[in-house]
Amino acid sequence: MSPLHEMSISARSGIGLFSSSVQVLLIFSVVLSVASAGCSTARIKKQGRGLDAILTQPTPPEPASVMAEKQSDAPVQASDEALSGSSDGEAAEENRVPVGSITIEHNELVEKWIRYFSEKDRERFQRFLDRGAQYREVVENILEENGLPKELYFLAMIESGYRSEATSIAKAAGVWQFIPATGRRYGLQVDHYADERRDPIRATEAAVKYLTDLYNVFGSWHLAMAAYNAGEYRIVGAVVRGKSRDFWKLAEKKVLPAETLNYVPKFLAAMTIGRDLEKFGFDESGSERYPDLEAVEVPAPVRLSDIAKAVGIPFSELKRVNPHLPRDMTPPGATSYEIWLPENLAKNSATVESIRSALASKKIHGLRRVAATAEASRYHRVRAGENLGRIARKYRMSVSYLKRLNGLNSNRVISGQTLRVAAKSYHPKPVKSARGLASGSSKAKKIRYRVRPGDNLTAIARRFGTSVEELKRMNSMKRNHVLAGQTIRVPSRL
Numbered sequence: 001m002s003p004l005h006e007m008s009i010s011a012r013s014g015i016g017l018f019s020s021s022v023q024v025l026l027i028f029s030v031v032l033s034v035a036s037a038g039c040s041t042a043r044i045k046k047q048g049r050g051l052d053a054i055l056t057q058p059t060p061p062e063p064a065s066v067m068a069e070k071q072s073d074a075p076v077q078a079s080d081e082a083l084s085g086s087s088d089g090e091a092a093e094e095n096r097v098p099v100g101s102i103t104i105e106h107n108e109l110v111e112k113w114i115r116y117f118s119e120k121d122r123e124r125f126q127r128f129l130d131r132g133a134q135y136r137e138v139v140e141n142i143l144e145e146n147g148l149p150k151e152l153y154f155l156a157m158i159e160s161g162y163r164s165e166a167t168s169i170a171k172a173a174g175v176w177q178f179i180p181a182t183g184r185r186y187g188l189q190v191d192h193y194a195d196e197r198r199d200p201i202r203a204t205e206a207a208v209k210y211l212t213d214l215y216n217v218f219g220s221w222h223l224a225m226a227a228y229n230a231g232e233y234r235i236v237g238a239v240v241r242g243k244s245r246d247f248w249k250l251a252e253k254k255v256l257p258a259e260t261l262n263y264v265p266k267f268l269a270a271m272t273i274g275r276d277l278e279k280f281g282f283d284e285s286g287s288e289r290y291p292d293l294e295a296v297e298v299p300a301p302v303r304l305s306d307i308a309k310a311v312g313i314p315f316s317e318l319k320r321v322n323p324h325l326p327r328d329m330t331p332p333g334a335t336s337y338e339i340w341l342p343e344n345l346a347k348n349s350a351t352v353e354s355i356r357s358a359l360a361s362k363k364i365h366g367l368r369r370v371a372a373t374a375e376a377s378r379y380h381r382v383r384a385g386e387n388l389g390r391i392a393r394k395y396r397m398s399v400s401y402l403k404r405l406n407g408l409n410s411n412r413v414i415s416g417q418t419l420r421v422a423a424k425s426y427h428p429k430p431v432k433s434a435r436g437l438a439s440g441s442s443k444a445k446k447i448r449y450r451v452r453p454g455d456n457l458t459a460i461a462r463r464f465g466t467s468v469e470e471l472k473r474m475n476s477m478k479r480n481h482v483l484a485g486q487t488i489r490v491p492s493r494l
């Protein structure tokens with residue numbers, strides 16, 4: 001694809017995913033090949049064929065010492081808080097995937113895409129920024145809370161332009177452009193009644209897990225992103241043929257697919273522009289603010305129009321925040337299903353019960369039932385011998401994120417306890433000062449918050465359970481003035 005061609009939506013992201021066992025077997029197959037140096041190399045089959053594409057090779061690949069080569073992104077260990085293990089079920093120290101910052105290369109390809117986005121395709125790139133801005137806070141926080149670089153926010157931007165309705169010719173869909181098999185493997189419901197690839201928050205959680213898997217395999221963000229675009233098997237094949245784990249060396253040797261050759265430079269260009277919007281003449285100030293939402297369980301199957309009436313909001317608004325329900329009803333796979341509702345309504349238990357009661361008589365009968373895969377994947381029942389570290393690893397998330405999802409103050413869990421493993425809200429919740437994480441606590445973990453149009457320090461402080469003075473101290477600010485699009489540090493909500 002020509003570097004000056006319009007930015008295309010990837011049609012192959014997420015093909016042939018890695019479960020933990022697949023990662024081990026893939027790496028093991030490559031390690032075996034070191035002992036087989038000199039053997040003829042079999043061509044790796046096209047991605048998306050499953051683990052058999054590697055295990056059925058007549059001879060193993062021949063990268064020699066390629067896979068032991070120093071990784072180009074030089075990642076550093078990013079561990080979560082140390083968690084002491086004990087017989088009472090407290091989490092042991094978490095084996096976090098080592099991640100590092102994403103290296104920006106200022107080469108000819110990257111510069112060409114910077115010029116393209118900032119000059120020739122300027123209006124469309126501004127639309128991408130505007131659409132993405134409403135999701136930016138939640139996407140970056142989910143990435144950071146799970147130990148991944150927040151800059152991966154721009155990966156979804158080049159995948160879909162942050163259009164939840166985006167669909168490729170290969171049937172990849174949603175903000176993160178997952179194909180159906182990818183979405184299902186990472187816990188998303190994809191069927192006739194629900195396509196959670198189009199739910200920005202659920203899809204972001206799935207993307208975090210997939211990207212974690214890819215980084216575990218390749219040890220390089222450039223190669224992990226290349227695999228996200230082309231499929232991991234094609235990138236393993238490129239590494240084998242090119243005898244390098246450096247993306248740019250593989251590009252020079254012309255062993256990468258044409259689209260992938262431009263995919264990583266496009267990401268780096270978008271990331272470069274996004275880091276300094278003013279320099280390139282862009283802004284996010286005109287972006288519409290996405291509403292604060294909470295996941296609420298309602299009867300299924302019922303029509304969204306009936307839910308809108310029971311809740312007292314326009315159908316269009318309910319549909320807007322639940323873009324993953326193409327039939328305008330909750331799926332018939334279970335007796336209930338979680339949808340997104342305005343936070344102010346969802347927090348009122350009496351209102352929620354009233355809504356459920358009103359909808360009980362509105363259930364649709366006679367529909368073919370489908371497997372309720374998504375609902376089951378949002379919870380985990382603790383088994384004997386499990387701790388938070390083990391559970392977090394299973395769901396490819398950090399212990400701190402798992403604790404926040406469940407409102408846990410300690411690391412102790414007990415057998416039979418049910419834990420939530422999927423987000424319940426779109427936006428951060430205030431931190432309670434009683435837990436020692438609000439103003440004045442030097443041990444409080446901090447996250448980044450992008451100031452929205454209409455925000456001021458007072459509103460931001462109230463939202464995060466701190467004070468204006470504490471926000472000013474954290475950000476070395478002398479005045480109370482903040483600008484839309486500005487990034488400031490705020491207390492994390494653990």
